[in-house]
């Protein structure tokens with residue numbers, strides 16, 4: 001499940017219970033919307049692509 005932190009806008013993917021934002025430590029986060037999740041997954045794909053290019 002993807003979450004968005006309300007405080008720092010950090011998005012993170014976690015399975016199971018999440019207590020704090022891994023970035024700022026805030027407990028003030030919510031599940032990401034469908035649109036946000038799509039954006040997050042697109043970003044992850046782009047990031048993986050770039051790391052592959054870097055190592056190649």
Ligand SMILES: [Zn+2]
Pocket residue numbers: 005006007008009010021022023024025026
């Ligand atoms: Zn945060």
